[in-house]
Amino acid sequence: MLASFDSHLFWTALTSGPYWRGALTALELTVVALATAVVIGFFVALGALSRLRRLRTLAWIYNWLFRATPTLLQLYFVWYALPQIWGVFAGHWFTPFAAAWIALSLNEAAYMSEIIRAGLLSVDPGQELAGRALGMTRRQILGRVIVPQAVRIVIPPTGNEFITLLKLTSLAFVISLHELLTAAQELASSTFQYPEPLLASLVYYLAIVSALMLIQSRLERRFTFTSRRRRRAAPATAAVPVVSHDAR
Amino acid sequence: MADVVLRAVDVHKCYGDLEVLKGVTFEVDRGQVKVIIGPSGSGKSTLLRCLAMLEAPDGGDVFLEGERLSALGEKQLAPHRSEVGMVFQRFNLFQNMTALGNVMCGLVHVRRLPKGEARQRALELLARVGLEDKASQYPDELSGGQQQRVAIARALVMRPKAMLFDEPTSALDVELVREVLDVMEALAREGTTMVVVTHELRFAQHVASSVLMMDDGRIVEEAPPKEFFSAPKEERTKRFLDLVEL
Numbered sequence: 104m105l106a107s108f109d110s111h112l113f114w115t116a117l118t119s120g121p122y123w124r125g126a127l128t129a130l131e132l133t134v135v136a137l138a139t140a141v142v143i144g145f146f147v148a149l150g151a152l153s154r155l156r157r158l159r160t161l162a163w164i165y166n167w168l169f170r171a172t173p174t175l176l177q178l179y180f181v182w183y184a185l186p187q188i189w190g191v192f193a194g195h196w197f198t199p200f201a202a203a204w205i206a207l208s209l210n211e212a213a214y215m216s217e218i219i220r221a222g223l224l225s226v227d228p229g230q231e232l233a234g235r236a237l238g239m240t241r242r243q244i245l246g247r248v249i250v251p252q253a254v255r256i257v258i259p260p261t262g263n264e265f266i267t268l269l270k271l272t273s274l275a276f277v278i279s280l281h282e283l284l285t286a287a288q289e290l291a292s293s294t295f296q297y298p299e300p301l302l303a304s305l306v307y308y309l310a311i312v313s314a315l316m317l318i319q320s321r322l323e324r325r326f327t328f329t330s331r332r333r334r335r336a337a338p339a340t341a342a343v344p345v346v347s348h349d350a351r
Numbered sequence: 352m353a354d355v356v357l358r359a360v361d362v363h364k365c366y367g368d369l370e371v372l373k374g375v376t377f378e379v380d381r382g383q384v385k386v387i388i389g390p391s392g393s394g395k396s397t398l399l400r401c402l403a404m405l406e407a408p409d410g411g412d413v414f415l416e417g418e419r420l421s422a423l424g425e426k427q428l429a430p431h432r433s434e435v436g437m438v439f440q441r442f443n444l445f446q447n448m449t450a451l452g453n454v455m456c457g458l459v460h461v462r463r464l465p466k467g468e469a470r471q472r473a474l475e476l477l478a479r480v481g482l483e484d485k486a487s488q489y490p491d492e493l494s495g496g497q498q499q500r501v502a503i504a505r506a507l508v509m510r511p512k513a514m515l516f517d518e519p520t521s522a523l524d525v526e527l528v529r530e531v532l533d534v535m536e537a538l539a540r541e542g543t544t545m546v547v548v549t550h551e552l553r554f555a556q557h558v559a560s561s562v563l564m565m566d567d568g569r570i571v572e573e574a575p576p577k578e579f580f581s582a583p584k585e586e587r588t589k590r591f592l593d594l595v596e597l
Contacts, residue, residue, distance in 0.1 A: 237433055239460055329489050330489055
């Protein structure tokens with residue numbers, strides 16, 4: 104059955120420009136969208152934990168809006184509808200990459216905010232109390248005490264989000280972004296051979312996720328607070344909500 | 352007139368419908384050690400938190416060296432809090448910092464001291480509680496008694512006007528209680544102004560300038576330890592002392 108496998112085509116695909124650029128685009132989009140989502144998600148999480156009801160409501164609406172609607176719809180909306188509503192988005196700067204960045208960041212921020220909220224809640228309230236007793240301001244306590252401890256809890260689910268997001272970038276082919284899957288499809292439809300082009304793109308996804316897993320375990324060790332820098336990562340102490348993404 | 356460091360006047364505190372403090376008037380003079388005892392739920396910890404300005408009283412006033420703290424807003428309060436040291440039952444050391452980092456933290460971020468100087472002073476304080484060799488250890492790697500001594504150093508390094516202890520030995524294994532009490536007794540001998548909520552009645556007997564009995568949100572009785580333990584005036588105090596073994 105493998106007789107029909109064209110290893111030459113496989114290697115050509117693997118080393119071709121469109122694949123490289125496609126993989127790079129997917130990776131770039133994932134990294135910038137996740138980074139943006141972490142920032143937005145952090146503030147949404149603070150809003151959700153605020154003492155002010157208005158901020159809590161705003162955070163709730165944000166999460167509701169972006170989690171209740173399909174990611175694909177959000178991509179379409181940002182790419183096609185936004186320029187018609189708002190002239191700013193009709194300019195040349197508004198590339199498929201920029202549109203995908205915006206849509207995926209906003210979408211991902213809703214999920215990240217829940218992860219970050221869980222992380223912040225996992226930190227013992229006694230930590231904040233001790234900080235206040237020392238005379239630290241709320242911002243200092245957040246930045247110096249609570250966030251560094253929450254990071255440890257937030258890293259594993261964020262790794263999950265990275266992987267989900269990497270795969271979601273392939274959705275961006277609908278707004279004509281040339282990413283990894285586009286390269287595979289174009290090659291397949293021009294050669295009428297499917298196994299080789301698709302397997303080649305699969306190799307790239309595996310490589311990216313493997314690299315991520317390596318970075319993640321390094322980060323986890325970095326945020327485990329012991330002087331001996333244990334090899335084994337300390338068990339996470341708080342339950343983190345498991346968010347299922349498959350339907351996004 | 353006595354040199355009053357901390358004074359609470361008719362302090363009330365409610366949590367929802369529950370009135371935890373029902374008008375507490377209390378003061379501690381410079382160099383005094385006041386020990387507060389009483390059953391759980393009597394408002395001892397809440398009183399301490401009001402004195403530390405971690406909780407705003409719903410009624411009455413708190414003064415630190417004559418300054419009315421209960422009149423200040425959250426922003427203005429932060430620097431004042433650093434003038435009162437607080438030690439918690441569960442130590443509450445910052446888990447993401449080493450012992451040294453914990454002790455330096457207030458100096459660097461609240462007092463804005465240069466790192467080098469803060470480090471120097473923090474190391475001195477760690478030495479004073481006998482933990483200079485643990486400076487680079489994280490709280491997770493220290494015993495409860497060691498953590499509590501670091502917590503005392505962390506509060507003490509700020510050179511507070513008074514030190515408040517909220518059941519500092521209650522979360523410790525029996526054999527670790529002594530090392531913490533030793534540190535506290537040394538502080539008392541050096542003339543540190545202290546308010547201590549504790550069940551360690553022997554500590555109260557030996558160290559306290561006066562002992563207070565709290566029950567149901569009020570101070571029931573206050574007397575020098577000798578009098579308090581040998582001839583308590585109030586029925587409530589007698590009943591409590593009968594239940595607690597010396």
